[in-house]
Amino acid sequence: MNANPFLKGSLQTIILKLLEDNNEMYGYEITQKVKEMSGGDVLLTEGALYPALHKLEADGFLETFTQVVDNRVRKYYRLTEEGGKQVSSKLSEAQAFIDQLQTLLNLKPAVK
Amino acid sequence: MKPSAEQLESIKNILDSVTNYRETYAELYDHILTALEALPNNDSFPCALHRIIEIELGGKRGIAKIEATYKKIATKEVFKRYLAYFVGYLLSPFLLVAIALTVVAYKLFTKSFEELGWLRVICMWLNVIPISVTKIIMAKAKRDGLYNKLSVIRTIYSWVAAFPIYLSLALQLIIYLISLVVSLNFNQYLYINLAMFFLNSFTVLAICRLCRDELKLRLAI
Numbered sequence: 001m002n003a004n005p006f007l008k009g010s011l012q013t014i015i016l017k018l019l020e021d022n023n024e025m026y027g028y029e030i031t032q033k034v035k036e037m038s039g040g041d042v043l044l045t046e047g048a049l050y051p052a053l054h055k056l057e058a059d060g061f062l063e064t065f066t067q068v069v070d071n072r073v074r075k076y077y078r079l080t081e082e083g084g085k086q087v088s089s090k091l092s093e094a095q096a097f098i099d100q101l102q103t104l105l106n107l108k109p110a111v112k
Numbered sequence: 113m114k115p116s117a118e119q120l121e122s123i124k125n126i127l128d129s130v131t132n133y134r135e136t137y138a139e140l141y142d143h144i145l146t147a148l149e150a151l152p153n154n155d156s157f158p159c160a161l162h163r164i165i166e167i168e169l170g171g172k173r174g175i176a177k178i179e180a181t182y183k184k185i186a187t188k189e190v191f192k193r194y195l196a197y198f199v200g201y202l203l204s205p206f207l208l209v210a211i212a213l214t215v216v217a218y219k220l221f222t223k224s225f226e227e228l229g230w231l232r233v234i235c236m237w238l239n240v241i242p243i244s245v246t247k248i249i250m251a252k253a254k255r256d257g258l259y260n261k262l263s264v265i266r267t268i269y270s271w272v273a274a275f276p277i278y279l280s281l282a283l284q285l286i287i288y289l290i291s292l293v294v295s296l297n298f299n300q301y302l303y304i305n306l307a308m309f310f311l312n313s314f315t316v317l318a319i320c321r322l323c324r325d326e327l328k329l330r331l332a333i
Contacts, residue, residue, distance in 0.1 A: 026143075027139065027143050028143050028146040028147055031168075032150075045168055045169075046140075046168050046169045046170075046174075046178070047168075047170035047174035047177060047178065050136075050182070051177065051181035051182070054181055054182045054185050055185055057185070058185040058188065070145075072138070072141060073138045073142060075138070075139050075142070
């Protein structure tokens with residue numbers, strides 16, 4: 001992930017939200033989706049992604065399954081029931097954080 | 113870009129040298145190949161591979177970090193499950209069976225220190241069961257011939273299986289040290305050993321349950 005500490009702290013939320021929207025994904029797919037959605041501004045490095053995925057798996061928010069693709073094993077991640085519940089709570093936390101920052105720093109919401 | 117057989121071999125060689133476990137090897141191998149396949153055919157393979165491994169994965173250090181995190185999380189998870197099974201059996205009807213077995217042991221080994229020695233031997237053999245089970249599972253997985261690297265999970269299972277033995281040896285050492293300060297009588301030795309026998313039956317069951325899960329889930333990639 002790029003050096004932005006705000007994004008580093010939101011990595012788990014990003015992963016959970018992506019998996020909620022896409023049902024099941026593998027590591028490389030997640031990095032490409034983040035790159036695509038952010039127009040190339042956010043580059044998720046695998047060194048940060050995989051530990052985060054494994055942590056979410058150990059916490060019971062993600063489950064994995066494997067498929068053989070082109071003679072190699074591909075590990076897919078998807079949300080567990082618990083993970084599904086976690087998404088909305090993480091998103092609320094992120095929204096609250098953004099609101100607090102806007103208040104504290106007197107930022108104006110971006111207009112597109 | 114579609115890597116040639118020779119290029120695939122070079123990726124495998126690099127990953128072989130920087131990974132220790134099968135799970136991370138398989139996941140990163142797929143990641144690297146998918147990343148390469150997404151590149152145009154006229155891209156330079158060595159440059160692309162270097163960029164993926166050194167920059168995106170963080171090189172040897174980055175991969176070691178990914179493995180270390182995975183191992184730490186997997187260890188915690190296995191021990192958590194082990195403890196949950198241990199407590200689960202302790203609160204299950206098996207408790208009555210364990211009590212009955214301990215009463216039988218009490219009836220059989222109350223006459224002399226020599227008899228008590230046999231109880232210790234039984235305890236040690238009980239502890240050997242989980243190790244044997246994990247060894248059998250590992251041998252079976254090896255026979256499947258799907259990998260040449262160890263699995264993190266199976267490595268951790270081996271530690272968990274050996275744990276009761278170390279615990280038992282540590283307890284024997286503690287008892288010995290206590291006996292140097294306070295003289296223990298036969299009954300005290302007997303009760304300590306019976307308690308160990310009682311608890312051992314649960315540790316053995318817990319690890320056997322873990323191994324059964326492993327067989328079922330086929331965590332091996």
